[in-house]
Structures are given as C-alpha cells and as structure tokens.
Amino acid sequence: MKEPVIGLHQVSQRDIAHVGGKNASLGEMLSRLSSASIQVPGGFATTADAYRAHLTQGDLKKRIAARLAGIDVDDISQLGSAGSEIRSWIMQLDLPRTLEQAVRDAYSGLGNSDSLPVAVRSSATAEDLPQASFAGQQETYLNVRGIDNVLESIRKVFASLYNDRAIAYRHHQGFAEVDIAISAGVQHMVRSDTGSSGVLFTLDTESGFNDVVFITASYGLGECIVQGAVNPDEFYVYKPSLTTGKAAILRRHLGEKAIKMVYADAGNLATTQIIDTTPAERGCFSLADEDIRALSEMAITIEKHYGQPMDVEWAKDGESGELFVLQARPETVISARSSQVIERYRLRSKNTVLATGRSIGNRIGAGACRVIESVKELGQVQAGDVLVADMTDPDWEPVMKRAAAIVTNRGGRTCHAAIIARELGVPAVVGCGDATAQLTDGTDVTVSCAEGDTGFIYEGRQDFDVEVIDLAEMPTLPFKISMNIGNPERAFAFRNLPHAGVGLARLEFIINNTIGVHPRAILEYDTMPQTLQNKIKQVTAGYSNPVEFFVRKLAEGVSTITAAFAPQPVIVRLSDFKSNEYANMLGGETFEPREENPMLGFRGASRYLDSKFRACFDLECRALKFVRDDMGLTNLWVMVPFVRTLDEAEQTTTLLAANGLIRGENGLKVIMMCEVPSNAILAPQFLQYFDGFSIGSNDLTQLTLGLDRDSAAISHLFDERDPAVKALLLQAITACRDAGKYVGICGQGPSDYPDLAQWLMEQGIDSISLNPDTVVDTWLFLAGIEV
Numbered sequence: 001m002k003e004p005v006i007g008l009h010q011v012s013q014r015d016i017a018h019v020g021g022k023n024a025s026l027g028e029m030l031s032r033l034s035s036a037s038i039q040v041p042g043g044f045a046t047t048a049d050a051y052r053a054h055l056t057q058g059d060l061k062k063r064i065a066a067r068l069a070g071i072d073v074d075d076i077s078q079l080g081s082a083g084s085e086i087r088s089w090i091m092q093l094d095l096p097r098t099l100e101q102a103v104r105d106a107y108s109g110l111g112n113s114d115s116l117p118v119a120v121r122s123s124a125t126a127e128d129l130p131q132a133s134f135a136g137q138q139e140t141y142l143n144v145r146g147i148d149n150v151l152e153s154i155r156k157v158f159a160s161l162y163n164d165r166a167i168a169y170r171h172h173q174g175f176a177e178v179d180i181a182i183s184a185g186v187q188h189m190v191r192s193d194t195g196s197s198g199v200l201f202t203l204d205t206e207s208g209f210n211d212v213v214f215i216t217a218s219y220g221l222g223e224c225i226v227q228g229a230v231n232p233d234e235f236y237v238y239k240p241s242l243t244t245g246k247a248a249i250l251r252r253h254l255g256e257k258a259i260k261m262v263y264a265d266a267g268n269l270a271t272t273q274i275i276d277t278t279p280a281e282r283g284c285f286s287l288a289d290e291d292i293r294a295l296s297e298m299a300i301t302i303e304k305h306y307g308q309p310m311d312v313e314w315a316k317d318g319e320s321g322e323l324f325v326l327q328a329r330p331e332t333v334i335s336a337r338s339s340q341v342i343e344r345y346r347l348r349s350k351n352t353v354l355a356t357g358r359s360i361g362n363r364i365g366a367g368a369c370r371v372i373e374s375v376k377e378l379g380q381v382q383a384g385d386v387l388v389a390d391m392t393d394p395d396w397e398p399v400m401k402r403a404a405a406i407v408t409n410r411g412g413r414t415c416h417a418a419i420i421a422r423e424l425g426v427p428a429v430v431g432c433g434d435a436t437a438q439l440t441d442g443t444d445v446t447v448s449c450a451e452g453d454t455g456f457i458y459e460g461r462q463d464f465d466v467e468v469i470d471l472a473e474m475p476t477l478p479f480k481i482s483m484n485i486g487n488p489e490r491a492f493a494f495r496n497l498p499h500a501g502v503g504l505a506r507l508e509f510i511i512n513n514t515i516g517v518h519p520r521a522i523l524e525y526d527t528m529p530q531t532l533q534n535k536i537k538q539v540t541a542g543y544s545n546p547v548e549f550f551v552r553k554l555a556e557g558v559s560t561i562t563a564a565f566a567p568q569p570v571i572v573r574l575s576d577f578k579s580n581e582y583a584n585m586l587g588g589e590t591f592e593p594r595e596e597n598p599m600l601g602f603r604g605a606s607r608y609l610d611s612k613f614r615a616c617f618d619l620e621c622r623a624l625k626f627v628r629d630d631m632g633l634t635n636l637w638v639m640v641p642f643v644r645t646l647d648e649a650e651q652t653t654t655l656l657a658a659n660g661l662i663r664g665e666n667g668l669k670v671i672m673m674c675e676v677p678s679n680a681i682l683a684p685q686f687l688q689y690f691d692g693f694s695i696g697s698n699d700l701t702q703l704t705l706g707l708d709r710d711s712a713a714i715s716h717l718f719d720e721r722d723p724a725v726k727a728l729l730l731q732a733i734t735a736c737r738d739a740g741k742y743v744g745i746c747g748q749g750p751s752d753y754p755d756l757a758q759w760l761m762e763q764g765i766d767s768i769s770l771n772p773d774t775v776v777d778t779w780l781f782l783a784g785i786e787v
Contacts, residue, residue: 004050005102008043008185019045020123020183025328029302036301039324043118043187044106048125050099051158051181057093064089064162073168074398076378083164090159095151103154103186107147110188115145117189117263120153121327122160125181126170139163142221143189143263143271150186157184165397190326193262193272194318196286197222198232199414200295201331202303202310205422206362206413206453207492208334209564210309212250213237213296216414217286219277220260222313222326228391228411228418229274231256231358231431233286237296238563238631246632249292250560251488252552253453254542255412256433257282283541291316294323302328309334333422342469342496345450346773352459354439355407357432359448359455360418362493365405365427366446366461369439386447388439392417400424405447407435407457429455452489469776474498475783480767481775482568484746487513488557491564494772498779501568501635502561503694503769504746507575507620510557512585515539515550519616521587522546532587539586547619554623555631562633569635571671571694571746571769574620576641578603599708604642605652614655621659629660634667639694641673646682649689663691671742675699680728683735693736694769697747701725720749721756733763742766754781 011019011027019027023045030040055061064086071078095103110116120141139160141153160166161182170180190197198217203210218225218232225232234253241248257277264273287295295314302325303310309331315324345364370385372378378399381387387403389396391410400406400417401424408417411430421428427449429435439445439457446462449455480500485491486509511519517536521528525536525546536546543549562570578598582588591612595601602610608617627633638661643649653663653670663670672679672686675696679686683693697720702709704725707718719725729745736743744767750757751774760768761782770778 002049003047003102004053004096004099005044005046005106007106008040008045008187011045017125018047018049018183019185020048020125020181021329022121022123022327023183023185024123026185026187029305029325029328033301033305036305038298038301039322041119041187041190041324041326043110043185045123045186046099046103046154046184048181048183050096050102051161051183053096053099054090054093054158057096058089060089060093068167073171076164076398079164079168079398083162083167086162087159090162091155093155095155100151103151104147107150107186110186114147117143117145118150119185119187119189119326120144120150120157121185121187122157123183123185124161124166125183126175126179140223141271142223142261143193145271149271154184154186158182168398187326190315190324191317191319192315193221193260195316195321196220196318197315197326198225198286198313200299200312200314201414202299202312203331203334204236204492205331205334205418206360207496208337209492209495211239211563211566212492213239213242213299214413215287215292215295216255216412218255218257218260218412219281219286220262221272222261222315223272224259224261224274225412225414226313226416227393228408228415228430230259230412231410231433232412232414233257234412235287235292236560237292238559239296239300240566241563241631241633242293242296243300244632247626247630248296249289249556250563251556252285252542254283254285256431257286285542287316291323298323298325306330333419340470340472342471344467344469344773345448346465346467347446347448347450347458348463348465350456350458351446351462353456354445354459355429355432355435355457357407357429357435357455358411358413358418359451359453360406360413360421360428360430361425361449363425363427364446364448364450364462364464365403366444366464367404369441369443369445370403371436371439371441373436386439386445388435388441390436391415392420396420400426405429407432407439407447409433409435427455429457432457452487452493454489467776469497471496471498474776474779475785477761477779477782479761479765480744481779482744482767482769483772483775484751484769485561485772488560490772491561495564497772497775499565499568499775500767501565502570503744503767504639505558505561505570505572507554507558507573508577508581510554511575511577512581514557515553517546517550517586518582518588518591519550519619520591520613521585522550522619523615528587535586550619551623551626554620555626558623558636559627559631559633562627562636563631566633566635569637569669571637571639571744572624573639573641573673574608574617576604597708599702599710604644605640605648606642606644608640608655609648609651617655618659621656621661625660628666628668637669637671637691639671639673640690641696642675642699643672643686644676644678646685646689649686653689669742673746674732675703675747677704677728680732680735683732684739687735687739687741690741692742693732693744695729695732695743695745695747697725697729697745697749700728700747701749704728720747721753721759726759729760730763733760733765736766737764744769750778754778758782 406428482503540549583592674693746769
C-alpha cells in the first residue's frame with residue numbers, strides 16, 4: 001500500500017500492517033457492519049509507508065535505533081530522556097510533500113468548511129492485537145480545526161509512537177522497534193461534548209463472566225474516562241435477556257462525574273477544555289435506558305463479528321442523539337485467563353478502613369504507601385510499594401509494574417490505571433476521591449480487591465491467604481452443592497466455583513447495603529421530616545422517585561445474582577430483618593417496635609401479613625416479579641422465612657399469589673425455610689403450601705435447644721450436630737422425600753462442620769448450600785479426598 005493516505009471505508013482488518021490496528025478495525029466496521037446499524041465516523045488514514053517515509057528524512061530511523069540501543073527501560077530517567085529526544089526529532093521534521101498534499105486533499109474532501117472539526121487518532125501496527133493491548137500509549141487530538149492544525153496533529157501522532165510507556169511496553173512484549181510503524185486516523189468529530197461517551201466491554205472485566213456487557217459512561221468527550229480523570233456511571237447488561245427482547249439492565253452505579261471535557265471557548269488556543277459538571281448532571285445517569293440497550297446490542301454485534309470479547313469506545317452525539325463507535329479492539333487480559341484454574345484471595349483479619357473505591361482485579365496487595373504528587377516523584381516508588389496518586393498516566397507503566405498495589409483518587413474500571421493494573425496482575429482501587437489525603441506516605445497499608453466491586457484500603461499490613469483451585473480435578477458427588485450469596489457484587493466471581501446454583505440469596509444484604517432506607521420511609525416519603533427527605537433524596541439520586549429506587553435497586557441486586565448463576569436455580573429469601581435491624585436503617589426508628597428479644601419477635605411471615613408492613617412486602621414482590629417476568633430470569637425461586645404456623649403458611653402463599661408470584665406459574669417454585677421446630681414436626685402439612693424446604697439450621701438449632709445464639713455465655717452449647725437437632729433435620733428430609741419435593745439446607749452448619757454435611761448427604765438431602773469460601777474443601781471432603 002504505497003498511497004500515503006487512504007479512506008477508512010477502503011480498509012479492513014486485513015490491513016493492520018498498513019494502517020494499524022485501530023484504523024483497520026474502524027474500516028472493518030465501516031465496510032462490514034454499517035448494515036447492522038453500527039455507526040462509525042468516516043474519515044481517512046495515513047499509511048505505515050507514509051510514516052516510514054517521514055523517518056527516512058535526516059536518517060532518523062538509524063538515529064532512533066542508536067538512541068534506544070542499550071537503555072534500561074525500567075530506569076525512568078533514562079527512558080524519559082531517550083523518549084523526549086526522539087519525539088523532538090520527529091516533530092522537527094516537516095511531513096513529506098506527497099503526504100502533506102494527500103492529507104490536504106483528503107481533509108477538504110470531508111466537508112465544505114475550511115475549519116471542519118476532526119479527531120486525529122493514533123493507530124500503531126502492533127496495537128489492538130489479540131495478544132497485546134497497547135491501550136493509551138499513543139495520542140489522540142480532538143476538535144482539530146483547519147488543515148495546518150491537522151498536519152501538526154499528524155506529526156504529533158507520529159512522535160507519540162515513542163512515548164515513554166510505548167517504548168517500555170514494546171520492549172517488555174518483545175516487539176522489535178524496526179517492525180513498528182504508526183498511522184494517523186482523521187475522522188469526523190462526534191459532538192459528545194454536548195452528549196456523553198465512554199468505554200464498554202463485552203464481558204465483566206474482573207471475573208471474565210461473558211454473559212454481560214459492561215458499560216462506563218460520563219458527560220462530554222471520552223478522554224476523561226480513558227485517562228481516569230472522572231469517576232463514571234457504570235452499567236451491566238445481561239446478554240441473554242437482551243437478545244430475547246426482555247428487560248436486561250442488571251445493575252446501575254451512579255458515578256460522581258465531577259468534570260467533563262468540551263470544545264474550548266472561541267479564542268482559546270487549546271482545542272478542548274475541562275469544566276465542572278452541574279449538580280443536575282452529577283445527580284442523574286449520563287445514559288438513558290434505551291441508549292444502554294442500544295449500545296449493548298451494538299456490542300454484541302461487534303463481538304459476534306470479531307468472534308471474541310471486545311473493548312469498545314463509544315460516543316453519543318448531543319446534537320443528533322445518535323450513538324457512534326469510535327474504536328473496537330480485542331480484550332486481551334481477562335479473556336486470556338484459564339477458566340479451569342481459579343485464584344482466590346482472602347484476608348485473615350481486617351483493620352481500620354482508610355479509603356474505598358472501585359476494585360480492579362480480585363487480588364490483595366500490601367506495602368508502604370508512596371504518595372506521588374507529580375511525575376518527578378516517580379523515582380521514589382520502590383518494588384513492593386503501594387502507588388498512590390490522583391490519577392495515572394500512560395508513561396507511568398514502568399513504575400506501576402513495581403507496585404504491590406495501585407490506588408487513585410479518580411477513574412473508573414475502564415481508565416488507564418485499571419487497564420494497566422489488569423495487564424500487570426496488580427490489585428488496584430480507583431476512584432477513591434481522597435486517597436492522597438487519607439493515606440500517609442511511608443505508612444503500611446493493605447489493598448483488598450477480593451471483596452466485590454468495592455475495593456478497601458486497610459491500615460497496616462494484613463495477612464491474607466491465596467487459594468489456587470483446579471476445577472478440572474473436582475470429583476463428582478451424589479448430590480448437589482450450591483452457595484449462599486449475599487453480596488451481588490461478588491456473584492460474577494463466585495459463579496466460577498463449582499456449583500449447582502444458589503441455595504440462599506439474602507435480600508437483607510441488598511436492602512441494607514444498596515438501599516439503606518426503611519421501606520415505610522420510602523413509601524411515606526412525602527410525610528417525612530424535611531431533613532430525612534433530604535437524606536433520602538441524596539440516596540435515591542438517579543431514579544425518578546423513592547419507590548422506583550427501592551424496587552429497581554432490589555431488582556438489580558437480585559437479577560445480578562440470578563443471572564450470574566443461570567440456568568441453575570437461585571433461591572431468593574424474602575427479607576428477614578428483625579425489628580432492631582430495621583430500626584437502624586434511615587428512617588427506621590419511626591416505624592419499628594422496641595422488642596426485648598427481636599430474634600423471636602416481629603419477623604418473617606408475621607411481618608409480611610401485618611397490615612402496617614403489607615405495602616412494604618408488596619415492593620419486594622414487585623422487584624422479584626420484575627426479575628422473573630420482565631427480565632426472563634425464571635431460574636429465580638422464592639423462599640419464605642420464619643413461618644411459625646400453618647395459618648401463616650396459607651396466608652403468605654396467598655399473599656404472594658395476589659402479588660403475581662403464583663406457584664407453578666412460569667415454573668415458579670415457592671420454598672419454605674424450615675427453621676422453626678413446628679416446621680419439622682408438621683412437615684407434611686406445611687409442604688401442602690410449598691414446593692419444598694430449605695432448612696435454616698441456625699434458627700432451628702437455636703429454637704430446638706432453647707438458646708440465644710447471640711449470647712456468649714451459652715455459645716458453647718450451640719451445635720447443629722446435637723441429636724435433637726439431627727432428629728428434626730431427619731424428620732424434615734424424610735417428609736420432603738416422601739412428598740417428592742425439594743429439600744436442601746442453607747444454614748451455617750454444613751459450612752462449619754464437614755461431618756454434618758456428610759451425614760446430610762447420607763440421609764438423602766438434595767442439596768447443601770455452603771458459604772463460597774468452604775465450597776471446595778467441603779466438596780473434596782465429601783468425595784473422600786483429604787484436603
């Protein structure tokens with residue numbers, strides 16, 4: 001390809017050697033996917049031959065090779081000096097005349113205006129390959145107007161091939177400098193300065209779960225997200241629901257979005273500028289549901305075309321409302337991991353939490369804090385330090401690889417720091433907000449990314465364990481092992497463990513940690529004191545009203561767990577808060593009674609049937625019905641806790657049916673939590689109203705032995721293996737087997753005592769639900785393999 005310039009619509013994925021990975025991919029989508037409603041801004045690209053011709057001037061190619069010979073790329077000073085000098089050499093040279101004229105002609109062909117705004121992007125011939133990322137190494141220039149500025153930007157793109165990080169990365173990846181060239185892509189600008197933009201992946205970037213599309217979004221031009229300068233909104237979309245026309249958004253996270261990049265004001269020498277977002281922008285999502293859905297459909301189309309997980313940059317034009325794809329490249333880190341080997345990190349203890357943010361990876365790191373205020377201080381970072389900064393820059397990569405962990409004030413899970421941390425296998429917590437202020441230089445900390453979407457920085461060096469699990473060697477068992485899941489943020493990771501679904505998904509965790517407001521305060525918002533209304537309004541930001549917030553947030557948490565484990569059954573227990581626990585929620589003290597022993601008081605079915613709580617229960621039912629019916633996640637089963645009497649059993653199932661949760665309809669199973677002695681004693685009668693039992697061994701033990709399980713004075717008597725407890729367990733199991741109905745156990749006992757799990761297996765129980773951290777050891781124990 002000897003032409004110095006070629007139209008993007010004329011190239012395809014076969015032309016990586018000529019126009020680089022990014023431009024080849026853009027051309028591929030323009031020519032092959034435009035009929036599938038994938039919109040890509042048109043434009044042209046300079047060729048690799050044009051770049052090489054530029055380097056023939058002044059014998060520049062040989063000078064570059066000589067300058068890089070023998071330098072230590074891990075020495076920041078040496079690397080910075082060499083990179084700076086080479087870039088200055090490239091910028092000092094005018095573009096070859098044939099290239100300059102070709103660019104002039106191509107630019108004038110894009111539109112009638114002499115000052116048509118374009119984006120000038122870099123596209124290296126070794127980037128965006130399935131085996132290497134190169135993300136963020138070269139430069140992008142936005143809102144470039146006029147041919148002279150376009151020509152200048154192309155020279156800057158050429159020079160950016162020798163950014164410090166790019167030099168170091170190529171060296172570590174084994175790419176020879178003589179084999180590398182770069183192309184500049186010139187495209188129409190998308191007016192996302194008045195709209196929004198972001199990055200999406202066609203899998204979960206932390207667990208590798210490939211049935212979701214993960215989207216980050218913020219207002220303005222996309223550089224703020226890519227650079228990690230903004231904490232964006234985040235969305236998860238479930239592919240199977242999307243492709244069947246069902247509601248598909250699993251999860252929404254409202255980011256701070258404190259700033260945005262827009263076109264510079266008239267007369268400003270810069271082409272773009274950073275401005276603060278308005279309170280209204282920060283308080284709502286930067287993408288509407290229909291845009292989230294449309295982007296996800298585009299993502300699936302692109303993934304299917306390329307036949308592998310993809311990393312896509314997108315933009316929404318604020319003038320036309322249209323969505324555009326700005327680039328698409330293979331995802332090169334998570335998709336390359338072995339699905340047969342799982343690494344699990346677990347803290348042995350926890351100290352004071354100093355800061356929190358978005359977790360990257362699933363690992364834990366510990367070391368001395370090194371708070372970096374500027375690039376001049378990078379030399380202070382030693383091997384094993386925890387790198388703490390406002391945000392990171394591509395040129396920091398040689399230092400980042402030394403770190404035990406990385407912590408930043410700003411950025412989301414698709415920013416530069418996150419991308420590099422994943423490539424290096426270094427735990428990172430991004431978007432902390434104030435980490436540089438909260439963490440003191442030189443003090444020891446532990447950075448944990450092993451607790452879900454939220455990453456924690458703990459005071460001091462904490463001990464932790466690392467477990468490597470080879471799933472290929474897991475033996476078969478004569479019954480099923482499922483898991484107890486509370487935190488939806490960990491569902492995608494836990495699904496990688498061997499399992500037969502979820503035996504207990506707790507609504508309490510979602511309501512307490514994600515919602516945090518008493519449901520009656522939600523329903524009676526208009527009558528609450530103004531100070532409480534203000535707090536509730538802050539919590540429910542991004543949603544149209546408090547009730548919608550409660551139902552949608554509950555549905556998001558439930559659907560995340562249910563989707564992660566589909567098509568295996570996920571048994572969701574209706575809320576089982578005690579009155580003291582409800583009272584601790586925002587607005588809760590107004591509505592809760594003061595009870596001497598809440599454990600035996602206003603909880604479970606009795607609460608659902610009470611006229612004062614009935615409307616709150618209806619909200620839970622609305623959320624579960626939405627997940628099953630609107631999202632199509634019919635693997636969700638419903639479980640009713642703490643049913644004391646047969647009357648309560650009948651009334652509760654009738655109430656569920658009145659709320660659209662009807663046994664047998666669309667495959668719905670309604671399970672009763674067998675945890676009160678009366679449940680086992682009258683098991684056949686209770687089973688008339690339910691499709692089976694899930695035994696709650698904690699309460700069953702407490703009530704059988706007459707213990708208060710919260711009392712330290714008699715805690716030594718609490719043992720699920722007591723003969724009286726086992727007698728009731730056997731009674732419940734036998735009744736279910738005689739009736740041909742499901743029977744499982746979801747209490748703590750089998751997780752704590754593998755011998756109890758073995759006894760239950762011998763009695764013919766269908767399923768044991770374990771805490772995730774005990775699944776593998778208990779599984780192997782039951783198979784007769786010494787752990």
